[in-house]
Amino acid sequence: MAGRDDWRERTSETDLVDELLQPSGPHPRTRLLNRVQRGIGNAFVIIGALVGLLAVAYVVDVVLSAGKVPRGVTVNGVSVAGLDRKEAEAVLRRELGPRVEKPVELRAGEVTVSLDPGELGLAVNWAATVERAARQPWDPWTRALSFFREQDTPLVTVVDERTARERLDDLVERRINRPAVDGGIGFRAPDAEDDVGRGAVQPQAIEPKAGVRVSGVDTVVEAMRSRWPGVDRFDLPVEPVEPKLTSRAVDAALEGIVRPLLAGPILLRGNGVESVLLPEDVRRALRFEIRHGELHVMLDHAVLRAAVATELRASEKPAKNAALVSATGVSGVPKVLPSEPGARIDWDRTFTELMRTVTRPAAEAEAGVEAEALWGPQIPSVPGESREREVPVVYDILEPAVTTDDLLRSRHAPN
Numbered sequence: 001m002a003g004r005d006d007w008r009e010r011t012s013e014t015d016l017v018d019e020l021l022q023p024s025g026p027h028p029r030t031r032l033l034n035r036v037q038r039g040i041g042n043a044f045v046i047i048g049a050l051v052g053l054l055a056v057a058y059v060v061d062v063v064l065s066a067g068k069v070p071r072g073v074t075v076n077g078v079s080v081a082g083l084d085r086k087e088a089e090a091v092l093r094r095e096l097g098p099r100v101e102k103p104v105e106l107r108a109g110e111v112t113v114s115l116d117p118g119e120l121g122l123a124v125n126w127a128a129t130v131e132r133a134a135r136q137p138w139d140p141w142t143r144a145l146s147f148f149r150e151q152d153t154p155l156v157t158v159v160d161e162r163t164a165r166e167r168l169d170d171l172v173e174r175r176i177n178r179p180a181v182d183g184g185i186g187f188r189a190p191d192a193e194d195d196v197g198r199g200a201v202q203p204q205a206i207e208p209k210a211g212v213r214v215s216g217v218d219t220v221v222e223a224m225r226s227r228w229p230g231v232d233r234f235d236l237p238v239e240p241v242e243p244k245l246t247s248r249a250v251d252a253a254l255e256g257i258v259r260p261l262l263a264g265p266i267l268l269r270g271n272g273v274e275s276v277l278l279p280e281d282v283r284r285a286l287r288f289e290i291r292h293g294e295l296h297v298m299l300d301h302a303v304l305r306a307a308v309a310t311e312l313r314a315s316e317k318p319a320k321n322a323a324l325v326s327a328t329g330v331s332g333v334p335k336v337l338p339s340e341p342g343a344r345i346d347w348d349r350t351f352t353e354l355m356r357t358v359t360r361p362a363a364e365a366e367a368g369v370e371a372e373a374l375w376g377p378q379i380p381s382v383p384g385e386s387r388e389r390e391v392p393v394v395y396d397i398l399e400p401a402v403t404t405d406d407l408l409r410s411r412h413a414p415n
Contacts, residue, residue, distance in 0.1 A: 069134045072150045076230075079150070080133055088130045096155070100124050100229045106168075106220075108176040108236035109212050120167055121160030122228055128156040159225045165217060168236075172214045176236065183208030183245040184288055184295065185258050201262045201279040205250045211241035244290050253295040257359045258286065261297075263389075266358060268308055268350070270393035271343060275311035277304065277354075301351045312393060318342045321402035336407060342398030349394040357391050 069080045069088050078095045080088040103114040104122065117123065133153040183206050190200040216237040223234055266277040285303035289296045319342030325335040 069130070070136055070151075073133050074150050074152045075129060075133050076155055077152065080130070085127075085130050085134055088133065089126050092126055092129060096124075096229075100155070102229075102232055104224070104228065105233040106171070106236055107233065108172075108214055109238045111176050113171060113175055115167070115171070117228070120224065121163030122224060123158045123160075124229070125156045125158050129153070132156060155229065157225070157228060159221070159228075161221055161225075164221045164224065168217045168220060172217065172236070176238070177213050178211040178241075180211035180241040180243040181206070181209040182243045182290060183247070183250045185250065185254050185286075185297075187283055201283045203254060203258045203262055205247075205254050207247055208243035208245045208250065210243060212238045213241050215239045245293065245295055249293060249295050253288075253297050257297040257355075260359045261286070261355075265389070266354060267390045268312060268354070268393055269390055270312050270315035270345070271395070273311055273315045275308035277307055281307040299351055299355060301347055304351050304354075305347050312345060315393065316342075316344050316395075319398040319400040321400045322404040322407040323402075324407065336404065338404040339400040339402060339407075341400065343395040344398055346394045346396045350391065353394060354391045358389060 069083050069085075071081050073079075073081050075088075075092055076096055076099075078092060080091055083091065100117065102117075104117055104120055106113045106115065186204050186206050188202050188204055190202050214236050220234050220236055223231075227234075261282050262279040264279065266282065268275045268277065281304065282299070285300040285307075287298040287300055289298065320337075320340040322339035323337045325337055
């Protein structure tokens with residue numbers, strides 16, 4: 001028992017010595033560490049409190065905005081924030097309705113056409129627009145920024161592509177596409193009344209004019225899908241359609257060929273007969289053809305022939321064969337009737353000569369047209385004879401089947 005008491009006494013003494021030797025306060029480094037730890041702890045407490053407050057605010061904001069358009073949302077510049085779907089749709093229809101009903105302007109070159117959006121299959125889906133605008137953002141950062149800035153939502157549009165294409169195709173064909181005017185030669189009534197009686201005709205040039213053709217309807221439909229109603233004016237791409245003739249080619253045919261042909265009556269002189277072609281007769285026979293950028297002028301020989309055949313056919317005659325006529329006199333010697341060649345009008349050569357005779361001076365001087373190149377082999381004109389508007393009728397010689405020589409040879413031939 002006494003030993004245990006001695007041990008306790010020694011232990012107490014040791015503790016007392018240690019306590020006396022220990023410094024009176026905490027070490028400086030320990031105090032700094034304690035302060036840092038307390039600061040960090042306080043910071044975490046503050047941050048936790050702020051996070052908690054923000055979380056509560058976030059939940060409250062989500063709950064309060066449920067079923068309504070989020071804060072800061074606009075549609076095409078019209079604010080619908082805080083409105084329920086029905087109210088938002090009514091506001092959009094009232095504010096944006098007149099804008100989306102505005103006619104759409106379509107331009108193609110110099111042509112401008114305005115059409116109602118409905119005609120082009122364009123419409124706005126108001127309910128879908130509100131539904132898109134009313135989507136609640138779950139991102140806290142986005143919800144926080146909505147206090148300071150607006151978020152614009154585009155309209156949800158509907159484009160009936162089939163209707164749009166059909167309407168555009170119809171519009172293009174009726175109002176925009178314009179074929180090229182190749183040019184040519186037309187005719188009008190003469191200015192002086194006294195010319196009418198002589199069948200006068202006034203030719204005039206029809207000037208070539210370029211056309212236009214729309215080349216991209218699908219491009220316009222796609223543009224309307226992506227840009228309407230923000231954009232209500234669309235350009236239809238067009239390309240020029242060039243005419244087949246130039247003004248120079250038309251003038252060459254007019255001044256070099258047509259005008260000389262119609263300058264006055266043309267006299268056809270046959271064997272003992274004459275016939276006159278009036279300008280109106282020639283006009284009815286004129287034919288035009290575009291080849292390789294040139295306007296070629298031709299005459300319908302059948303039409304010309306019908307105009308002069310009545311008078312000129314009297315100059316045709318059949319060939320006469322040689323014949324023996326029985327003797328009627330005292331001598332009793334048969335008489336030989338000589339053969340005679342016939343004559344038949346060669347209409348094609350006659351009208352070819354007409355073209356060459358009437359048009360050659362003007363064609364060579366003004367248009368540089370070689371008649372031989374255009375109309376084939378020609379009949380040479382008679383030297384020294386003025387034939388500006390006189391044309392000789394060309395005949396084919398018809399040989400008799402039995403000539404005088406044939407008959408005489410047959411008589412003297414031995415039996």
